[in-house]
Amino acid sequence: MTSSTRPSLDDPALTIPLEHAGIFEPIPLARTERQQEFYGLKDGEMLLNMGPQHPSTHGVLRVVLKINGEQVVDLDPVLGYLHRGVEKIAENSDFHHIISQLDPLEYVSSLFCEWSPVMSFEKLLDVQVPRRAEYIRVLTGELNRIASHMLFLGWYALDLGGITPILWSFAERDEIVEMLAAITGAKLLFNYFRIGGVNGDLNHEFMSRLGDWMSRAGAQLDAGMGLLNENEIFVRRARGLGVLDRETALRMCATGPNLRASGVPFDIRRAHPYSVYPELEFDIPTRREGDSLARYLLRMDEVRQSLRIIDQCLHQMPDGPVMARLPRLLRPRPGRAYSAVEGPRGQYSCYAMSDGTDQPFRLRIHDPSFLHLQLVGLLMPGNLIADTMAIMASLDPVMGGVDK
Amino acid sequence: MDRAFRALIERTFGDLLTGPVRQRHDETEMRIRPGDVPQVMRTLHDDPRLRFEYLSDLAGVDTGTVFQVVYHLFSVVTPDWLRVVADGIPRDQPRIPSITFLWKGAEWMEREAYDMFGLVFEGNRDMRRIYMPDDYVSFPLRKDFHLPDDASRSPGGGVRPMEDATTPADAAAATSRRTATAR
Numbered sequence: 344m345t346s347s348t349r350p351s352l353d354d355p356a357l358t359i360p361l362e363h364a365g366i367f368e369p370i371p372l373a374r375t376e377r378q379q380e381f382y383g384l385k386d387g388e389m390l391l392n393m394g395p396q397h398p399s400t401h402g403v404l405r406v407v408l409k410i411n412g413e414q415v416v417d418l419d420p421v422l423g424y425l426h427r428g429v430e431k432i433a434e435n436s437d438f439h440h441i442i443s444q445l446d447p448l449e450y451v452s453s454l455f456c457e458w459s460p461v462m463s464f465e466k467l468l469d470v471q472v473p474r475r476a477e478y479i480r481v482l483t484g485e486l487n488r489i490a491s492h493m494l495f496l497g498w499y500a501l502d503l504g505g506i507t508p509i510l511w512s513f514a515e516r517d518e519i520v521e522m523l524a525a526i527t528g529a530k531l532l533f534n535y536f537r538i539g540g541v542n543g544d545l546n547h548e549f550m551s552r553l554g555d556w557m558s559r560a561g562a563q564l565d566a567g568m569g570l571l572n573e574n575e576i577f578v579r580r581a582r583g584l585g586v587l588d589r590e591t592a593l594r595m596c597a598t599g600p601n602l603r604a605s606g607v608p609f610d611i612r613r614a615h616p617y618s619v620y621p622e623l624e625f626d627i628p629t630r631r632e633g634d635s636l637a638r639y640l641l642r643m644d645e646v647r648q649s650l651r652i653i654d655q656c657l658h659q660m661p662d663g664p665v666m667a668r669l670p671r672l673l674r675p676r677p678g679r680a681y682s683a684v685e686g687p688r689g690q691y692s693c694y695a696m697s698d699g700t701d702q703p704f705r706l707r708i709h710d711p712s713f714l715h716l717q718l719v720g721l722l723m724p725g726n727l728i729a730d731t732m733a734i735m736a737s738l739d740p741v742m743g744g745v746d747k
Numbered sequence: 748m749d750r751a752f753r754a755l756i757e758r759t760f761g762d763l764l765t766g767p768v769r770q771r772h773d774e775t776e777m778r779i780r781p782g783d784v785p786q787v788m789r790t791l792h793d794d795p796r797l798r799f800e801y802l803s804d805l806a807g808v809d810t811g812t813v814f815q816v817v818y819h820l821f822s823v824v825t826p827d828w829l830r831v832v833a834d835g836i837p838r839d840q841p842r843i844p845s846i847t848f849l850w851k852g853a854e855w856m857e858r859e860a861y862d863m864f865g866l867v868f869e870g871n872r873d874m875r876r877i878y879m880p881d882d883y884v885s886f887p888l889r890k891d892f893h894l895p896d897d898a899s900r901s902p903g904g905g906v907r908p909m910e911d912a913t914t915p916a917d918a919a920a921a922t923s924r925r926t927a928t929a930r
Contacts, residue, residue, distance in 0.1 A: 374875065595851055615821065681804070681830060694806050694817065707817075746878065
């Protein structure tokens with residue numbers, strides 16, 4: 344067949360009407376450089392929509408995948424399904440009310456969402472937090488870190504097709520959540536930190552549950568991790584998947600375990616100490632590989648360090664008040680304050696501006712999941728569709744925090 | 748507060764600073780013109796005496812009269828957070844150079860500032876909305892944003908015309924905020 348007789352793809356007689364091709368919405372107009380690159384399809388490429396109700400997107404996330412056969416060429420996350428406009432809400436509510444609005448951001452580690460705004464308000468007000476309150480913050484925070492990493496362990500295995508680990512890790516997570524419920528009254532959105540301290544001292548139920556759990560935690564956590572650490576199917580699947588090198592991690596503003604798994608020993612608890620962390624002894628685990636397995640193993644190393652910190656907190660905790668004396672209505676002087684804490688996913692930070700009234704003039708919430716989700720677009724190209732969720736889950740984003 | 752670091756910043760940037768370098772708690776603040784952002788950021792990132800490798804945060808701010816873009820950086824050479832305020836971006840021409848050439852991760856944070864304030868970052872290759880729908884017309888975190896009026900103009904805003912009747916007549920006044928007192 345010569346080229347002149349070959350039918351042209353541009354021939355209007357040969358094009359399929361849109362409604363018959365299964366396309367009911369026009370593809371968005373390419374406006375930005377990135378959109379032109381992404382939505383301009385080459386030979387053999389097609390777009391595939393994933394989400395927003397996909398079972399393993401860890402919340403409500405939609406991803407548009409550009410695929411060539413089974414291989415992902417590029418992807419474009421579409422955010423905003425959980426957007427509440429919490430920064431606007433914060434500008435219209437007073438300093439005490441904001442804390443409860445910030446809890447649902449990262450609902451699996453909500454103490455850290457409260458911690459950095461509370462710290463920045465304390466800076467605005469020049470409040471000295473009682474030492475016992477600081478110790479309680481560190482203690483409950485580290486418990487929450489373990490609970491969050493346990494959730495990661497279970498979900499990550501589930502995303503890779505293993506069902507058993509989530510049953511084991513949830514047994515531990517439930518125990519921690521019950522403990523925190525004993526002092527905060529809530530199992531998920533704790534709303535426990537206050538400006539100048541914490542809401543209520545440790546009680547007998549918390550202490551007896553914690554003592555009971557600490558005596559067997561090490562062995563039980565090891566057993567749960569052993570399910571995956573020594574599982575050949577899991578290790579071979581995760582090793583070498585989604586490799587993130589040191590320079591890229593820094594350029595992409597990654598923080599937390601994802602940065603440390605790429606060989607950067609950056610942990611805000613040590614780099615820029617806050618609360619009582621300078622008095623506590625713990626290591627910063629670091630790994631060099633930067634792949635999904637390294638990110639998983641690093642989180643498990645962190646769990647062991649958190650156990651060390653909890654143990655020291657229990658031994659060193661002083662007596663005293665848990666709240667600073669503050670007026671009910673807070674009116675900080677005009678100014679700006681920035682504070683950051685190291686959460687289970689990375690750096691949670693908050694930038695607060697005051698204009699002298701009882702509401703902040705501007706409250707900026709910075710969430711690590713937002714930046715780690717951005718990394719997925721960099722790590723995915725060249726991998727298979729089935730690995731999309733494997734890589735995304737290893738970065739451990741929570742959509743509540745991404746969408747704010 | 749790291750006094751030596753303040754002297755270093757003053758010595759390095761000199762005329763590029765538009766105000767005094769302020770320090771409070773564990774923060775050092777410097778103010779620059781928006782046009783100087785690429786030059787200042789490159790110096791902060793590359794200078795062996797400064798080595799600001801970590802971009803911690805990028806935030807847009809509406810002071811009521813002008814816009815600001817606030818960068819928070821961290822370096823191993825000082826225990827302080829460094830806050831760089833690009834001050835005085837006019838409301839009618841909200842343009843500022845992008846820093847994605849240094850930190851590609853700033854791309855989404857700049858998209859967020861565009862979505863919420865309408866700040867256009869020149870050099871960002873993906874300047875489109877990130878949270879709000881594409882057909883949304885207003886910028887929610889601006890101080891002159893009144894929720895009932897603007898949301899009803901957008902089909903993606905989720906407000907049906909029927910609901911307008913139930914809005915109190917003074918809703919705009921009740922939702923508007925005082926402006927221009929914070930510096």
